[in-house]
Amino acid sequence: MKKISVIIPVLNEEASIANVIGDIPKTLVQEIIVVDNGCTDNTAEVAKRNGAKVVTEPQKGYGYACLAGIAAVAEPHVVVFLDGDYSDYPTEMPRLVQPILDGKADFVVGTRVASKGALLPQARFGNWLACLLMQRFFGVHWTDLGPFRAIRYPQLLALDMQDKTFGWTVEMQIKAAKMGLKVCEVPVRYRKRIGTSKISGTVLGTLKAGYKILTTLFFHRFFSLFFGIPG
Numbered sequence: 001m002k003k004i005s006v007i008i009p010v011l012n013e014e015a016s017i018a019n020v021i022g023d024i025p026k027t028l029v030q031e032i033i034v035v036d037n038g039c040t041d042n043t044a045e046v047a048k049r050n051g052a053k054v055v056t057e058p059q060k061g062y063g064y065a066c067l068a069g070i071a072a073v074a075e076p077h078v079v080v081f082l083d084g085d086y087s088d089y090p091t092e093m094p095r096l097v098q099p100i101l102d103g104k105a106d107f108v109v110g111t112r113v114a115s116k117g118a119l120l121p122q123a124r125f126g127n128w129l130a131c132l133l134m135q136r137f138f139g140v141h142w143t144d145l146g147p148f149r150a151i152r153y154p155q156l157l158a159l160d161m162q163d164k165t166f167g168w169t170v171e172m173q174i175k176a177a178k179m180g181l182k183v184c185e186v187p188v189r190y191r192k193r194i195g196t197s198k199i200s201g202t203v204l205g206t207l208k209a210g211y212k213i214l215t216t217l218f219f220h221r222f223f224s225l226f227f228g229i230p231g
Contacts (some may be wrong), residue, residue, distance in 0.1 A: 002077035002101060005031040005153075006093075007069030008052070009062055010084035014041040016194035020082065021050040023090035028097070033072050034084065037065040043084070063168040067161065073153070080150045085193035088148040092188050097150045099184050106155045106181040109173065110148035110188035126210050130170055133217050140177035145169040145213075148188055155181055167216035174220045 006029050010017060021032060034047040036056045044054045057068035066081065073079060078100055082088055088110070099105035131142045147169060158179065163171045176183050 003030045003074075004028060004078045004080060004097060005033065005073040005076035006080045006082055007033050007035065007066060007073070008047075008082050008084045009035045009037055009065030009069065010039060010043050010047070011037045011060075011065075012039050012041045012043060013084040013195065014039075014043045014046055016086040017043050017047050017052075017084050018050050019086045019194075020084055020088075020090055021047065021052055024082075025091065025093055028094055029080070031074060031076065033069050035065040035069045035072075037061070059164070061165040063161070063164040063166075066168055067164070070156065070161075076153050078150055079153050079156055081147060083147045083193075085195060087191055087193040089189045089191070092148075093150075096148065096186050096188065099186070100150055100152060104182065105184045107151040107172075107176045107183045108149060109142065109144060109183070109185050110146045111142075111144040111185040112146050112188060112190040113143050114187055115190035122210075126213065130213050130217065133214075134170070134173060134177070137217065137220075138174060138177045140173070140183070142173055143185060145173065146188065146190075151176075155179075163212075163216060166212035170213050170216050171220070174217065178220070 006024060008020060017034065024032060032052040034052040034054050036044045036054055038058055038060050047054050053072065055068050055072045057065050078097055080093060080097065082090060096108055096110055099108050127144050130145055135141055159172060159175045161168065161171060
């Protein structure tokens with residue numbers, strides 16, 4: 001059986017993390033890693049009580065947390081990234097990883113386009129713009145930058161992920177396209193998170209995320225055009 005590891009970056013998700021871990025299909029997943037990205041509540045303790053391995057990454061940033069999780073996995077076949085706020089539906093993980101297990105994809109993104117009510121308007125617009133630019137710049141069609149995603153472990157390492165903050169998801173999708181990975185999207189449900197979003201829930205967070213996503217897109221486009229290297 002192929003080993004599947006789940007990485008869950010968290011920042012003060014005490015109210016939701018037990019639900020997230022509890023809904024992960026245990027017959028499918030062999031390892032759950034919760035990355036404490038500077039929590040000031042009891043998220044880490046709750047995660048441990050519910051059977052997760054907890055890793056600490058004090059440097060704030062979604063990318064920092066994801067990289068810490070990658071460093072902690074025990075050489076799985078597939079890595080799944082999942083948010084800790086219970087906005088994703090962990091029960092849908094079998095559909096997310098099935099194209100990889102069937103050999104039809106290297107990288108799968110859960111697209112939330114059918115769950116518009118759960119995404120704030122600024123998040124919907126940001127996703128649309130980023131996906132449009134990826135199609136124009138790199139010739140790959142995506143509909144979402146959804147955080148619920150799965151990728152083969154060797155291909156994940158080959159991507160050599162560098163972004164430490166808000167550009168993580170778009171960097172992964174850009175590099176997957178440039179490396180010629182087999183990619184696909186799987187429709188997933190999405191609900192309003194438990195608690196307040198640290199990104200799209202605030203004006204400053206939205207601006208920072210939008211700026212980083214756009215600069216990541218143009219950075220990789222610049223290197224592709226002028227240097228012919230991945231960037």
